[in-house]
Amino acid sequence: MHRSRGLSTALVLSTAAGLGLVALPQPASALTAPVAFTADDLPTWQTNGIVWALAEAGGTVFAGGTFSQVRPPEGGSGTARNVVNFVALNAATGDPTSCDLSFTIGSGTATVRALAVSPDKKTLYAGGYFGAVNGTPVSSLAAIDIATCTPKANFHPSVSATVRALAVTDDTVYLGGDFSSVGGSAHARYAAVDATSGAVKPFQADVDEPGRAVAVTPDGENVVLGGDFFTVNGANSHALAVVDATTGDNVRTYPGFIETNSVVKALDTDATGFYTGNEGTGGGVFDGRIALDLSTLDQRWRDTCLGATQAVKSYQNVLYSASHAHDCSSVGEFPDGRRHHLLAEPTTGTNKLGWFPDTNDGLGEGIGPRAMVVSETSDNKYMWVGGEFTTVNGSAAQGLTRFAASPDTGAPTVPSVSAESLKPTEAHVRWRASLDTDDSELTYRVYRNGGSTPVSTVAGDSVEWSRPQLSFTDTDVTPGSTYSYRVTATDGAGNVSALSAAATVTVPTSAQKYPAKVLDDGARLYWRYDESVTPFVGDTSPADQSGIHLNGPTLRQTPAAVTGPSTAIGFDGSNQIVYSDKSTTVPGQYSIETWFRTTTDRGGKLVGFGNGTTRASSNYDKHVYMRNDGRLVFGVWTGTARTVTSANGYNDGSWHHVVATQGSSGMALYVDGNQVGTLAETNSQSYSGHWHVGGDNLNGWPNQPSSSYFAGQIDETAVYPSVLSATQVQSHYTLASAPADSVQTVRASDDTYVNAGATGTSYGTSTSLAVRGSSAYETYLRFDLPSAPAGTVLKSARLAVKTTTLSSAGSTDDISVRPVTGSWSEAGTTYASRPAVSSTVAGTLSGATGLSTVYSATLDTTALSPSLGDSYDLALTSTGTDALWLWSSEASAAENTPQLVLTFGAP
Numbered sequence: 001m002h003r004s005r006g007l008s009t010a011l012v013l014s015t016a017a018g019l020g021l022v023a024l025p026q027p028a029s030a031l032t033a034p035v036a037f038t039a040d041d042l043p044t045w046q047t048n049g050i051v052w053a054l055a056e057a058g059g060t061v062f063a064g065g066t067f068s069q070v071r072p073p074e075g076g077s078g079t080a081r082n083v084v085n086f087v088a089l090n091a092a093t094g095d096p097t098s099c100d101l102s103f104t105i106g107s108g109t110a111t112v113r114a115l116a117v118s119p120d121k122k123t124l125y126a127g128g129y130f131g132a133v134n135g136t137p138v139s140s141l142a143a144i145d146i147a148t149c150t151p152k153a154n155f156h157p158s159v160s161a162t163v164r165a166l167a168v169t170d171d172t173v174y175l176g177g178d179f180s181s182v183g184g185s186a187h188a189r190y191a192a193v194d195a196t197s198g199a200v201k202p203f204q205a206d207v208d209e210p211g212r213a214v215a216v217t218p219d220g221e222n223v224v225l226g227g228d229f230f231t232v233n234g235a236n237s238h239a240l241a242v243v244d245a246t247t248g249d250n251v252r253t254y255p256g257f258i259e260t261n262s263v264v265k266a267l268d269t270d271a272t273g274f275y276t277g278n279e280g281t282g283g284g285v286f287d288g289r290i291a292l293d294l295s296t297l298d299q300r301w302r303d304t305c306l307g308a309t310q311a312v313k314s315y316q317n318v319l320y321s322a323s324h325a326h327d328c329s330s331v332g333e334f335p336d337g338r339r340h341h342l343l344a345e346p347t348t349g350t351n352k353l354g355w356f357p358d359t360n361d362g363l364g365e366g367i368g369p370r371a372m373v374v375s376e377t378s379d380n381k382y383m384w385v386g387g388e389f390t391t392v393n394g395s396a397a398q399g400l401t402r403f404a405a406s407p408d409t410g411a412p413t414v415p416s417v418s419a420e421s422l423k424p425t426e427a428h429v430r431w432r433a434s435l436d437t438d439d440s441e442l443t444y445r446v447y448r449n450g451g452s453t454p455v456s457t458v459a460g461d462s463v464e465w466s467r468p469q470l471s472f473t474d475t476d477v478t479p480g481s482t483y484s485y486r487v488t489a490t491d492g493a494g495n496v497s498a499l500s501a502a503a504t505v506t507v508p509t510s511a512q513k514y515p516a517k518v519l520d521d522g523a524r525l526y527w528r529y530d531e532s533v534t535p536f537v538g539d540t541s542p543a544d545q546s547g548i549h550l551n552g553p554t555l556r557q558t559p560a561a562v563t564g565p566s567t568a569i570g571f572d573g574s575n576q577i578v579y580s581d582k583s584t585t586v587p588g589q590y591s592i593e594t595w596f597r598t599t600t601d602r603g604g605k606l607v608g609f610g611n612g613t614t615r616a617s618s619n620y621d622k623h624v625y626m627r628n629d630g631r632l633v634f635g636v637w638t639g640t641a642r643t644v645t646s647a648n649g650y651n652d653g654s655w656h657h658v659v660a661t662q663g664s665s666g667m668a669l670y671v672d673g674n675q676v677g678t679l680a681e682t683n684s685q686s687y688s689g690h691w692h693v694g695g696d697n698l699n700g701w702p703n704q705p706s707s708s709y710f711a712g713q714i715d716e717t718a719v720y721p722s723v724l725s726a727t728q729v730q731s732h733y734t735l736a737s738a739p740a741d742s743v744q745t746v747r748a749s750d751d752t753y754v755n756a757g758a759t760g761t762s763y764g765t766s767t768s769l770a771v772r773g774s775s776a777y778e779t780y781l782r783f784d785l786p787s788a789p790a791g792t793v794l795k796s797a798r799l800a801v802k803t804t805t806l807s808s809a810g811s812t813d814d815i816s817v818r819p820v821t822g823s824w825s826e827a828g829t830t831y832a833s834r835p836a837v838s839s840t841v842a843g844t845l846s847g848a849t850g851l852s853t854v855y856s857a858t859l860d861t862t863a864l865s866p867s868l869g870d871s872y873d874l875a876l877t878s879t880g881t882d883a884l885w886l887w888s889s890e891a892s893a894a895e896n897t898p899q900l901v902l903t904f905g906a907p
Helices: 513-520 726-735 861-867
Strands: 006-008 050-057 060-066 069-071 086-090 111-117 123-129 141-145 163-168 172-177 190-194 211-216 222-227 240-244 250-253 262-269 273-280 289-293 299-303 311-315 318-325 340-346 369-376 381-387 400-404 416-423 426-432 441-448 456-461 469-474 482-490 503-506 525-527 547-550 554-557 568-572 577-580 590-597 604-610 620-626 631-637 641-649 656-663 666-671 674-679 690-693 711-720 742-747 750-755 768-771 777-784 793-802 815-819 843-845 854-859 871-877 884-887 899-905
Touching (some): 050 123, 060 123, 060 381, 111 172, 123 163, 141 172, 163 222, 211 273, 273 311, 273 318, 289 318, 311 369, 318 381, 426 482, 456 469, 513 726, 590 604, 604 711, 620 656, 631 656, 631 666, 641 666, 641 674, 656 726, 742 777, 750 768, 793 843, 793 861, 793 884, 861 871
Parallel strands (some): 111 163, 172 211, 768 777
Antiparallel strands (some): 050 060, 050 381, 060 086, 060 111, 111 123, 163 172, 211 222, 240 250, 262 273, 289 299, 416 426, 426 469, 441 456, 441 482, 482 503, 525 711, 547 577, 554 568, 568 711, 577 690, 590 711, 604 690, 631 641, 656 666, 666 674, 742 899, 768 884, 777 871, 793 854, 793 899, 815 843, 815 871, 843 854
């Protein structure tokens, strides 16, 4: 996915009233082209068994399978109905129609396995294993008059076994299945009969194993066969063949084209091609889809995703598929993990499109969806899906579901946001791209300090397995000031996510030296672990190579490895890791850097590269791991393990710095700024994968520790596309302990205001505070100040407050911030008992005219410094007549205000 940057970076402080966001023009397009359907499932009547086949005609959808009842959708009205392996439903409403057909058999279990409608939409053909339809004798193949919903008695070819596939032209019905004869004539698993009389036609396409799919090319000249077979008319052609539509003679065979342990379960055609849906048996087989050109009958593309495909449907240049795809890493998409049951890709290639409704595996074999059909009505179009699933999009829905072209009602997920500031001139806001199950192109809006007008708009693409980090750099900042940012995501239909949690950052008064050096030396992944919530790990580097927490590592651990406000991350040694969100490759020269602290005697992987994400990698090297004795190993794989091992152990509970490099001079391992080992090895395994921190597979590696997962703390992980020199490594180690400013925020422990118009009233429990000269309001704030960290002094102080949403909350008057010299309490202070206030002005709040906006006043540090380590009281007063209304600490909208922001640094 491409990296997106802000489209608008002008900063505007909100002056709009209310908490709501400003209404913005919405895009005209609802779905990301060429996807034709939303992922929002519609209420649809359910079955109590498996739906094997779907067809449609004139706004009616026919479902056949193995079930005995249909019932209203979860929470819907209506009464369950008894049926026998068939139901007809209104495509637009999802409700059953009056058409009632029973497919029965004298002995055994009847089932409907195939449905097809004639080109004139007047006749429905059904195949399966049954002996009667509504009492009319048939033999596993029946024709139904759609207008009257009655079987056609004059259509009764005898079929010796189950029919699994049907395709229909104006005059011919093609069938495939398990049978050996039709109408008394020998036909091994494929045959053709007259569409009106059922008389057997001179079509002979004999195969040696079951036929599972059949399709007629648009010109009517050829028939495509798919199934389990290995020969067609005696010729070698496993699972796929093209035969003449009249004679059944071979037109194109495909020897060696499909693996012997893979079969074709589904076929579909369009104006330019035909498409297979394959199911394999065993590990690493072909389970995906193949597109072939009609003009040449040659392969156009092959999608090698793993997870048996049961149905394919080509519609408006998109191939929709039903499967349980769990590993698409072979086509550059999601690695082995959870199952995806419904997917879409262009008919021209294998890249997945932004359409991700989902089902569970469900009943029977646990396959999920098995059939798909599109029904167009006068005012909409619907994708119907049938199968053995029992849930759709996480909610109860069995056997049947459907998706419309419009309206799109599902909003994107809420962005996961973090923010940091490494230098006095900017704040960096970044977030993980949201997921929308039917729109991969989203628009993000960034809001600052509670404002309702976005300060930036960013466009970004995302799908479930590729949700890149997006970012915005705010350059309109003041050193020492604190800013909060929230982000929304909007899809093409105008559906807006909820606001993200606020990400707060304080801009430093001087640059942080350690991260500045890491970035200057070219890091292209830099995780500092300062996030307060899971699962997003922001990347400080310009590569936007963000990470994902897995299994809940402990956040914001202190003390961190380097001086300054940053924090570390903690792992418990069981299964907690961080992995990089985007798949990547590693160049021939690279460096891996991290800090760690542990007392474990079970070892574990600190950092490494592997092809897994949520599951252990099957390819894994370029890693640093700890042995049980605390010694560090840097290893690469060249067909055998090639390693560099430290002489000493480092599980002593102290922070240690490790750097591993490989390039044209070989491998080198550094610990705490010193080189501890080298190896003249320039090769490593080449594959696409993800960086892992905290653990991954270590099977087969020398001195394999008891645990593949690390128990301890990790900080400041960086990866470089170059070899760090010994001088650079030493510089990083030294800078980690260099003096750095630290910023602490202190929220008011008590706050209240008094009112000259109500001299005996206490406002200690109010969610608001007020300031005005006449008629007077005064606000009092109490802060429990921290002591200055050792070797530092208070360098700057700032008071931050937030205006309320009251229409008159802002004030054009200057507000004085003064020390309180008298005593007061939050619960008991009134105007009559208000405390004495110093005449000294410690700071001035000006221009606080906006609503729901954070404002700040710089304070005189000489007034606060004597009270460090003790409580300190401030009053907000005014001589003007324009009242200022602020949120108190009791208000949920206050964003931790009122607060003091204190910067400490070297004298």
